Amino acid sequence: MDIEAVISGIGERNSRAIARAISLVEEGNPGAERVLSSLDPPSVEKAMVAGITGAPGAGKSTLTDKLISHCRGLGKRVGVIGVDPSSPLTGGAIHGDRVRMMQHALDEEVVIRSMATRGRLGGLCASAGAAARIMAASGCDPVIIETVGVGQSEMDIIRIADVTALVSAPGLGDDIQALKAGLLEVADLMVVNKADKPGADMLSMELKEAVGDREGRVLETVASKGEGIAELFRAITDVFGKNVNSGERDRRRCEARRAEVVDWSLEMLRPHLQRMAQGEEVLSGDPRNRARAIVQSLLPPEDR
Amino acid sequence: MAEEKRIRRVLIGKPGLDGHDRGAKVIARALRDSGFEVIYTGIRRTPEQIAAAAVQEDVDAVGLSLLSGAHMELFPEVVEHLKQRGAGDIPVIGGGIIPEEDVRALKEKGIRKVFTPGTSIQEIADAFRELEPEGA
Ligand SMILES: Nc1nc2c(ncn2[C@@H]2O[C@H](COP(=O)(O)OP(=O)(O)O)[C@@H](O)[C@H]2O)c(=O)[nH]1
Numbered sequence: 001m002d003i004e005a006v007i008s009g010i011g012e013r014n015s016r017a018i019a020r021a022i023s024l025v026e027e028g029n030p031g032a033e034r035v036l037s038s039l040d041p042p043s044v045e046k047a048m049v050a051g052i053t054g055a056p057g058a059g060k061s062t063l064t065d066k067l068i069s070h071c072r073g074l075g076k077r078v079g080v081i082g083v084d085p086s087s088p089l090t091g092g093a094i095h096g097d098r099v100r101m102m103q104h105a106l107d108e109e110v111v112i113r114s115m116a117t118r119g120r121l122g123g124l125c126a127s128a129g130a131a132a133r134i135m136a137a138s139g140c141d142p143v144i145i146e147t148v149g150v151g152q153s154e155m156d157i158i159r160i161a162d163v164t165a166l167v168s169a170p171g172l173g174d175d176i177q178a179l180k181a182g183l184l185e186v187a188d189l190m191v192v193n194k195a196d197k198p199g200a201d202m203l204s205m206e207l208k209e210a211v212g213d214r215e216g217r218v219l220e221t222v223a224s225k226g227e228g229i230a231e232l233f234r235a236i237t238d239v240f241g242k243n244v245n246s247g248e249r250d251r252r253r254c255e256a257r258r259a260e261v262v263d264w265s266l267e268m269l270r271p272h273l274q275r276m277a278q279g280e281e282v283l284s285g286d287p288r289n290r291a292r293a294i295v296q297s298l299l300p301p302e303d304r
Numbered sequence: 305m306a307e308e309k310r311i312r313r314v315l316i317g318k319p320g321l322d323g324h325d326r327g328a329k330v331i332a333r334a335l336r337d338s339g340f341e342v343i344y345t346g347i348r349r350t351p352e353q354i355a356a357a358a359v360q361e362d363v364d365a366v367g368l369s370l371l372s373g374a375h376m377e378l379f380p381e382v383v384e385h386l387k388q389r390g391a392g393d394i395p396v397i398g399g400g401i402i403p404e405e406d407v408r409a410l411k412e413k414g415i416r417k418v419f420t421p422g423t424s425i426q427e428i429a430d431a432f433r434e435l436e437p438e439g440a
């Protein structure tokens with residue numbers, strides 16, 4: 001499929017074109033730049049990007065599956081990006097999120113893509129952000145990004161997403177203290193899934209106490225039975241709507257785009273840096289000082 | 305700065321009615337450990353669902369695992385549905401309890417490689433790695 005066909009196919013909602021476009025970005029193919037500059041700005045601007053994060057087994061994929069059904073009922077076209085970590089040793093990854101979403105496999109209005117972090121700088125930020133914009137340009141609104149809440153990726157997701165929901169569930173052993181370390185402050189919504197299980201009320205109570213639940217930031221769901229899904233989606237769109245009106249959405253997007261620019265720049269510089277480092281007498285002189293000299297040589301005089 | 309083009313993303317699907325996915329999961333993990341990004345779709349998928357997922361995921365290859373019986377219908381149906389979606393270039397590999405005489409017939413129907421019980425995980429990973437897209 002050539003670049004022209006990819007570009008025109010995105011607006012035509014062609015599955016193969018959308019998928020190829022995302023691959024071009026992932027592979028660092030030069031054609032990606034033409035594709036990305038062709039995306040319809042109003043569609044990208046309008047689409048809500050929702051992040052779903054939390055511990056493995058909390059029910060994120062089941063929730064996403066039910067959110068898809070709910071959105072389809074509202075006539076919305078939905079994009080889903082499932083991010084899983086790449087093995088640092090082999091580069092391999094397993095993506096199992098689709099197992100819970102196969103009921104939508106033949107629905108052309110549901111676009112699902114699995115992505116591995118591929119050990120990039122900035123984790124998933126650079127590629128998943130671009131993938132979300134490609135989906136948005138093909139008419140997807142919302143785009144849902146599911147990430148496993150371990151390590152850096154959950155902070156990345158909060159950066160890319162307009163609204164983030166942190167999913168927990170009773171019996172996973174992720175205690176409030178661990179959740180508290182950073183995420184509670186930045187996640188917009190806290191979802192206690194598996195509310196059918198013992199311990200859910202306790203978990204909700206503790207979360208409400210921790211965040212001071214005045215605005216209904218803590219919600220209970222039973223994803224496996226589809227309970228609480230409409231309420232969750234309404235809460236997500238409420239946060240989004242409020243942030244659009246207050247300018248907070250644009251402020252967040254601005255910050256995210258800036259970070260993405262830095263990630264891409266570093267990524268693009270890497271091969272040049274590698275070449276420059278090769279030309280050096282590697283064993284003479286301290287590496288840090290050599291790095292300084294290389295960077296200085298790249299900077300305009302006034303910044304040296 | 306494009307990475308060298310190589311077979312990297314693969315989809316492992318289990319068409320048909322048998323409910324055992326241990327074999328498919330073992331293969332998925334082994335492929336991951338050989339450096340592939342593996343998309344696993346779960347058990348009891350229709351050939352059309354598998355083809356649609358393969359297109360959306362833009363995989364470099366599809367692996368089908370089937371224990372019992374219906375490979376002669378189901379494997380070629382996946383190839384057919386890929387073609388219908390403009391993705392006939394995605395190579396399909398199949399594995400399962402497949403009699404020798406069926407292997408040749410399946411290859412004639414576009415299944416690029418066929419594995420029978422006893423094939424080592426290493427051989428399977430190598431087979432994926434050595435695949436070339438149709439017409440490349
Ligand atoms: N009891 C109960 N089980 C659930 C609920 N939601 C999901 N599960 C189960 O939890 C397991 C993990 O779900 P999954 O969506 O894959 O979790 P993820 O790893 O966070 O994506 C599966 O076996 C689901 O069926 C729920 O509300 N109640």
Ligand SMILES: [Mg+2]
Binds near residue numbers: 146
């Ligand atoms: Mg999941």
